[in-house]
Amino acid sequence: MANQDDIFKNTISHSKEYGFIFQSSEIYDGLSAVYDYGQAGVELKKNIRDFWWKSMVQMHQNIVGIDAAIFMHPTTWKASGHADAFNDPLIDNKDSKKRYRADVLIEEHVAKIEAKINKEVAKAKERFNPFDETMFRSTNARVLENQKKIDEINTRFKNAMEKNNLAEVKQIIVDCEIACPISGSRNWTDVRQFNLMFSTSMGSVSEDASVIYLRPETAQGIFVNFLNVQKTGRMKIPFGIAQTGKAFRNEIVARQFIFRMREFEQMEMQFFVRPGTEMEWYNSWKQTRMNWHKAMGFSESKYRFHDHIKLAHYANAACDIEFEFPFGFKELEGIHSRTDFDLKQHEQFSGKKLQYFDSELNQSYVPYVVETSIGLDRMFLAILASSYKNEKLEDGTERVVLNIPPFLAPVKVAVLPLVNKDGLPEKANEIFSQLKFDYVCQMEEKDSIGKRYRRHDAIGTPYCITVDHQTIQDNTVTIRERDTMKQERIVINQLATIVSEKASMNNVLKKL
Ligand code: ATP
Numbered sequence: 110m111a112n113q114d115d116i117f118k119n120t121i122s123h124s125k126e127y128g129f130i131f132q133s134s135e136i137y138d139g140l141s142a143v144y145d146y147g148q149a150g151v152e153l154k155k156n157i158r159d160f161w162w163k164s165m166v167q168m169h170q171n172i173v174g175i176d177a178a179i180f181m182h183p184t185t186w187k188a189s190g191h192a193d194a195f196n197d198p199l200i201d202n203k204d205s206k207k208r209y210r211a212d213v214l215i216e217e218h219v220a221k222i223e224a225k226i227n228k229e230v231a232k233a234k235e236r237f238n239p240f241d242e243t244m245f246r247s248t249n250a251r252v253l254e255n256q257k258k259i260d261e262i263n264t265r266f267k268n269a270m271e272k273n274n275l276a277e278v279k280q281i282i283v284d285c286e287i288a289c290p291i292s293g294s295r296n297w298t299d300v301r302q303f304n305l306m307f308s309t310s311m312g313s314v315s316e317d318a319s320v321i322y323l324r325p326e327t328a329q330g331i332f333v334n335f336l337n338v339q340k341t342g343r344m345k346i347p348f349g350i351a352q353t354g355k356a357f358r359n360e361i362v363a364r365q366f367i368f369r370m371r372e373f374e375q376m377e378m379q380f381f382v383r384p385g386t387e388m389e390w391y392n393s394w395k396q397t398r399m400n401w402h403k404a405m406g407f408s409e410s411k412y413r414f415h416d417h418i419k420l421a422h423y424a425n426a427a428c429d430i431e432f433e434f435p436f437g438f439k440e441l442e443g444i445h446s447r448t449d450f451d452l453k454q455h456e457q458f459s460g461k462k463l464q465y466f467d468s469e470l471n472q473s474y475v476p477y478v479v480e481t482s483i484g485l486d487r488m489f490l491a492i493l494a495s496s497y498k499n500e501k502l503e504d505g506t507e508r509v510v511l512n513i514p515p516f517l518a519p520v521k522v523a524v525l526p527l528v529n530k531d532g533l534p535e536k537a538n539e540i541f542s543q544l545k546f547d548y549v550c551q552m553e554e555k556d557s558i559g560k561r562y563r564r565h566d567a568i569g570t571p572y573c574i575t576v577d578h579q580t581i582q583d584n585t586v587t588i589r590e591r592d593t594m595k596q597e598r599i600v601i602n603q604l605a606t607i608v609s610e611k612a613s614m615n616n617v618l619k620k621l
Pocket residue numbers: 326358360367368369370371373374375440441442443482483484485486487
């Protein structure tokens with residue numbers, strides 16, 4: 110059986126072969142961690158964005174959207190803390206010349222010790238029946254020793270980061286004897302802080318030009334427009350402002366395909382609430398967002414919450430929705446209770462009041478904020494990786510199929526005239542013209558029907574409709590379903606109903 114690494118590699122090459130994702134500027138050997146979406150990818154990405162937008166904005170009376178500019182006044186990033194603190198600690202190995210995030214090296218080292226503990230527990234589980242895991246973990250000498258190591262490293266690292274003590278961060282790497290995975294050596298440089306924001310200059314004359322940043326998150330565009338939207342939209346608390354758009358981060362270690370990119374798209378919603386009610390809303394948004402993910406129809410075991418223990422200074426609760434990618438459980442979406450930190454910072458730096466008059470309380474206050482923030486590209490990867498299947502069929506042949514949730518599939522219906530004559534293409538064209546208003550459809554006339562089915566399996570088209578000579582006589586067609594490969598003869602005027610059952614986004618939205 111192929112291992113996860115191979116499957117992931119195959120998924121990446123499949124996504125290129127079928128027009129989902131291309132490396133940016135490939136003819137110039139590519140630009141690292143920047144990607145372009147092709148003809149199939151752009152449709153899937155748009156459908157995910159639409160699904161998010163409809164479920165967040167259209168389905169809620171009290172959530173509206175905006176589209177703020179990528180460039181913002183530079184003071185925005187002073188106020189938000191990004192100018193001073195949006196840093197990753199980095200370290201270079203002098204032999205391999207490879208650069209690493211110091212925090213990631215330490216986390217990976219801790220994960221290895223954790224794996225040892227888990228192995229010990231698994232071994233004992235096999236040996237003893239009944240088995241009390243809590244008791245075992247709190248008494249077994251080897252487990253206790255390893256747990257002590259983990260606690261010590263975590264405490265040292267937390268203290269070092271809080272005090273910005275980079276020499277101590279390096280010392281932890283030295284003390285843990287962490288080696289470079291490439292060179293195997295422990296020949297490390299000092300640790301330095303590296304700001305992740307990209308900068309450029311605005312203005313035509315270099316002396317007058319001022320440094321501006323490409324936004325590292327979309328959220329600040331919402332915060333600075335909070336009052337504009339509240340006043341012009343006559344919004345009453347609790348209410349939300351949603352936005353989708355590009356964000357840019359000069360990631361040091363950009364790996365794992367579109368999981369960590371330097372240019373990516375976020376879908377964020379800031380929900381403004383009465384102070385004191387934020388935990389209620391935080392818990393309710395956690396659930397709402399998890400339900401959204403489960404509507405994809407993948408196995409529920411692929412999702413889990415990861416509550417943050419180390420909270421950012423502005424947050425009073427935070428968690429990630431983690432997804433089981435081919436390289437393990439990783440963050441897919443963040444849900445954060447951000448208190449009134451951002452609005453207060455913008456008040457302070459702009460000198461403008463950003464308050465809401467609550468007529469029920471007869472009182473003005475700076476609202477608290479609960480944020481939901483998901484990466485569109487990461488969501489794309491979650492869908493792509495979970496949908497890719499290499500199936501062995503009963504007749505001994507194989508097919509590659511993408512079981513993309515039908516309502517998100519790039520092409521919903523392929524219309525295939527059996528032969529390219531006898532009036533069949535014209536009939537197929539009629540069907541295409543009927544369905545094209547509601548669905549992205551494709552007409553395909555070349556190659557055998559079998560090959561055309563395979564091509565559409567490979568891009569995840571839920572339905573193929575074959576037009577043959579009988580169609581001309583009795584207005585019936587064959588409809589083939591992607592996952593079961595079952596074929597059925599139906600009359601043309603049943604098509605829209607059958608396709609809509611699975612492929613219409615509205616049906617999924619209704620169940621949320
Ligand atoms: P990570 O810990 O993976 O760097 P983060 O905690 O910095 O992510 P947030 O700032 O909370 O991420 O951003 C919200 C969401 O934006 C993430 O859950 C993720 O889906 C997405 N995201 C963040 N950075 C990237 C990136 N470099 N490439 C693609 N998506 C990203």
